[in-house]
Amino acid sequence: MQLAFLCFLPFLASIFNGFWYLFAKKPWKMAAGVVSTLALFTSFCLASALAFHDVTFSLPWIATGSFELPFVLRLDHLSSIFVLVITGVGTLIHIYATVYMAHDSGIQKFFAYLSLFCGSMLVLVLGGSLPILFCGWEGVGLCSYLLISFWFDDSEKAKAGAKAFIVNRIGDVGFLLGMFVLFQACGSLDIETLTHAQLSPTTVLIACSLLFFACTGKSAQIPLYIWLPDAMAGPTPVSALIHAATMVTSGVYLVTRLHVLFDAAESLHIVMATVGGVTAFVAATIALVQDDIKKVLAYSTVSQLGYLFLACGVGAYEAAVFHVVTHAFFKALLFLAAGSVIHGMDGEQNMWKMGGLKKAMPVTFATFTLGWLAICGIPPFSGFFSKDEILFHTFTSGHTGLWALGLVTACMTAFYMTRLYIVTFLGTKHTHAHESSWGMLAPLCVLACLSALGGIFGHMISHTLAFHAEAESSQLEWILMLVSACIAGLGIALAFFMYDESRQPIRARIQKQYGWLSTALAHAWYVDEAIDLVLLKPLRQIYGFVWRTIDVLCIDGFIMLLASGGRASGDVLRLIQPGFLHISIACMVMGAFFIMGYMVYGQL
Amino acid sequence: MVESFAAALFLIGLLGIVLRRTILVMLMSLELMLNAVNLTFVAFGQQQGLLTGQVYVFFTMTIAAAEAAIGLALVIALFRTFRSVDTHAVHGMRE
Amino acid sequence: MASYSSHLLSLLVFLPAAAAFLGLGARGLGLLRRDVALWYGSLFVTVLTFGLGMMLSPNSEEKYTWIPQLGVSYALSLDGLSVWFVLLTLLVMPIALFASMHAIRDRVAEYCFHMLLLETAVLGSFLAADMFLFYVFWEVMLVPMLFIIGIYGGKERLFASMKFVLFTFVGSACMLVSIMVLVYMHKLQFGVPSSYLPDLLRVHGAIIPSRLLFSAFALAFLIKMPCFPLHTWLPDAHVQAPTAGSVILASLLLKLGGYGLVRIAFPLFPEAAHFFQPLGMALGATAVIYGAWVAIVQTDMKKLVAYSSVSHMGAVVLGLFALNSIAMAGSIAQMISHGFATGGLFLIVGMIYERFHTREIAAFGGLARSMPKMAFFLVLMTFASVALPGTSGFVGEFLILLGAWQTMPVYAGIAALSAIFGAVYMLKWIERILYGQAKSPSLAVDLSHREILILLPFTLGIFWLGLMPGSFFHQLEPSILKMQFFLTTGGYHHG
Structure with a gap:
């Protein structure tokens, strides 16, 4: 249970900071850093207490038919080392960042991301099965995206x-x-x-x-x-x-x-x-x-x-x-x-x-x-x-x-x-x-x-x-x-x-x-530059090609061809119509006579 | 004998539809055809001693009445568009 | 309580339609003159339907004979598979109505009428257990959609709505022929015609005809999904449709294709399903990459999201044709997730359009600075689309790919590349509009409380399915097991 706390505390700090950023921009912004730091420091204390024991935490997550994927966190010697490093060095960096980013207008957002990152990293390290590790893996990828482009005006x-x-x-x-x-x-x-x-x-x-x-x-x-x-x-x-x-x-x-x-x-x-x-x-x-x-x-x-x-x-x-x-x-x-x-x-x-x-x-x-x-x-x-x-x-x-x-x-x-x-x-x-x-x-x-x-x-x-x-x-x-x-x-x-x-x-x-x-x-x-030349430029050409040639030209073109074919055949067929009422009536009457005659002739 | 009279009526109505140019007269000829059919039904029913013919006449009369109403409404709409009751003037279908 | 609950399904399905006619009639009689009354009345009806829906218990069924000479019955049934789609429908409709309140200004009465009628048609399609009834609702669904796109849409709306209707119609016509053949075959083998689905599952047929019939059904459903190469109606329809129309189209109508495959096509023709499996998986994998590639070069936001829909539904096709329980569960999760994420994306695009009156990506910049709340929702929906773990998109994609790999690793591998390309177009889009310098700062007003309220259910849905999908899969399990039974043993054909 403590393992779960260790792992989820940074997430809670992240959600708190996120809400604060979006919905209540009060003064005392620096406190956002304090919140995150405290959360991570508590995780560090928990980690020190639990270190080098074998602890497991499991929650059911996905279970369909015979396939089961529970949310498993497992602490053992290897992950203890990493958890201590993450939470310990992380806390020090949080303290540093609280002062470094003190004058930034988006400081709550920054610490929301930073806590989210620490939480994901802990999930990665503590993950007991590969998909859970992958969840942390992608999570840190997301957070690195958010944090690298933090000053996004440029x-x-x-x-x-x-x-x-x-x-x-x-x-x-x-x-x-x-x-x-x-x-x-x-x-x-x-x-x-x-x-x-x-x-x-x-x-x-x-x-x-x-x-x-x-x-x-x-x-x-x-x-x-x-x-x-x-x-x-x-x-x-x-x-x-x-x-x-x-x-x-x-x-x-x-x-x-x-x-x-x-x-x-x-x-x-x-x-x-x-x-x-x-x-x-x-x-x-x-x-x-x-x-x-x-x-x-x-x-x-x-x-x-x-x-x-x-x-x-x-x-x-x-x-x-x-x-x-x-x-x-x-x-x-x-x-x-x-x-x-x-x-x-x-x-x-x-x-x-x-x-x-x-x-x-x-x-x-x-x-x-x-x-x-x-x-x-x-x-x-x-x-x-x-x-x-x-x-x-x-x-x-x-x-x-x-x-x-x-x-x-x-x-x-x-x-x-x-x-x-x-x-x-x-x-x-x-x-x-x-x-x-x-x-x-x-x-x-x-x-x-x-x-x-x-x-x-x-x-x-x-x-x-x-x-x-x-x-x-x-x-x-x-x-x-x-x-x-x-x-x-x-x-x-x-x-x-x-x-x-x-x-x-x-x-x-x-x-x-x-x-x-x-x-x-x-x-x-x-x-x-080489990658751009050899890989990216040709890829962009391919995307454009796929869009213009296959989608617009071939598929849509084919559909339009069918549509204009329909319209063209309609244009031809309508010439059969006499357009005059009396001619239509005469044709109808003659047709009726033919059919009747055929039926009567068949009877005879 | 009644049957041949009815057949003659039917033929007159048919010729009226095919040969006349005024829409209103065509509608009247149509009514004539329908009534000829009614007469045929009653005559053959009487000949066979069944009431089935007269039952069918009910259906046909109802339909004829409804169709006359719609037909007249169409004539009015047609007149409003083409300003004429001459069938030769109504030729939008081809375009 | 038994007789009451047995009518709940019909009540659920027809309440919106009844309200639709009532509303229109009231307006015609001059009773509900103010638009506001109509809006809130319709909203009330949809919320009421949602409330009714929450009272449903899965595995309820309702069956009455309708046209005995043709074997048609009026049968509605709810099971673990349809319950999620029904709930999605009940959730999306009030949101769509609420979202269009500020956008639609004239001809409000007809708009509410069409929306409510659409709700009935969609609910009926998901709940119908009789093929004839299903077909009726399937076709009825097209009419309100035609009007919604055709009257309240963008500049080329008539073309787009005609394209949409005609495309779907071609598929539906083939499906109708198949249904009639099936009914006839039932009559030949059992003496009486019947279009009740469990009865039709007992029909056995030769291989070639059943493959043809399957193709006809699959054609209809793949057009609806839409799957490459039958997808070109979707971008036009989305771009020209009003916001709520897009949301309904993306969240609900597209799901009908997948639902139809799972509910109807696969159980009826398991051998044909296995025969067409390579083709189906190939089409799915192609659609995934194709949709992503085309999305990368789009300049109109709505078209970009439309092609992302093509990509996601391609993954669904891939998962469905993998024909194993993991991939199927993943496909259904992906469909629901797509309903949330892409519905949310269309809502946000609509909100942007209401402010800036343009959808060209190049016209935007720096929105994260001036609209942080919108930026949050946009980034969330985007990453849910890209299958970030923790969001519902991951659950669906992961299970689909895992299951598909068991059957045909090559196609699963190709589809896995969507992780890269999906990220490319999504990040390119949000980077262009959220970051950089602001282009029209005065128009950038952040989300109002009403708009946040509109986006909230989808957000919660994404997190629910991403973090706690237990109840979802629990309900789904019996249906998946039944599906496996049909697919592996050939159902009742050999039993």
């Missing part, structure tokens, strides 16, 4: 929301089809039943491939990652919550939840790992030349998500979950700090216009530093442990090529994050930016502590999840740890070298020589 922002929803929907088709395949093979969509069912390898492979395709949509992998950078059009707390901490991890959650099935789909492993690795690499390359703070962070998110799928592909599910947790901490921190910077700079997002914010925004600077160190993978911060574990498992499972790719990506990650750090905070340019209020800084501090100390969660996570037997800590592991740390350090050193103020001429020379590369990267390898 049609660009509105289009970004639509792009996110539609690309997610493409993945959802894969989810639906995967569900159908599983249902046909197994007769049930309950997750417990599925994990214990005996399914043929082909079925599992097909279903898992389809589900993985859905994950590429939600968790922004190649080929469906294109919505995430555009999604930065939304307010920064949205980017932090949805695109760093929660929604984008849904794909990883799905894989981990069904890890029994995914383990059985042998051929999919290398695909998943490769997709993850390549995504991580490509996204990191794009992040190298971005000028907008949020875009850098967006591509870095795509990159880190690539690491997650790399981990899942090699079977290191615990490492993936660990990295989800640490990523939630430091990425949320980075986004919120970026939001603080943008707030302090009165809306400026281009990092080249910033600089020297170290003095103007000390707390933001300190927290951002911790987040920066974490994401670069510097020991002993949390990011180091989680990323290293992924790379370790990649290496030990024999995928040395992918390991090398991951290492290079780590180097690039360190490089571009340091670049961001230097250009934004170091140097001496601006000093008139103002520090944010404590409402925004407090969550930053908490997240900074978590990013710094989060490494200790790793052991706990792999202990509770216990998917595979724990390996002994070997010498190889220490060597690889050293390698990772050195690579990260190398990246940082390179960035410091390149972006020191005195190196401007070197940078200019490199820019001139490799200008074509940096333009390509700045345009994200022209992927959006």
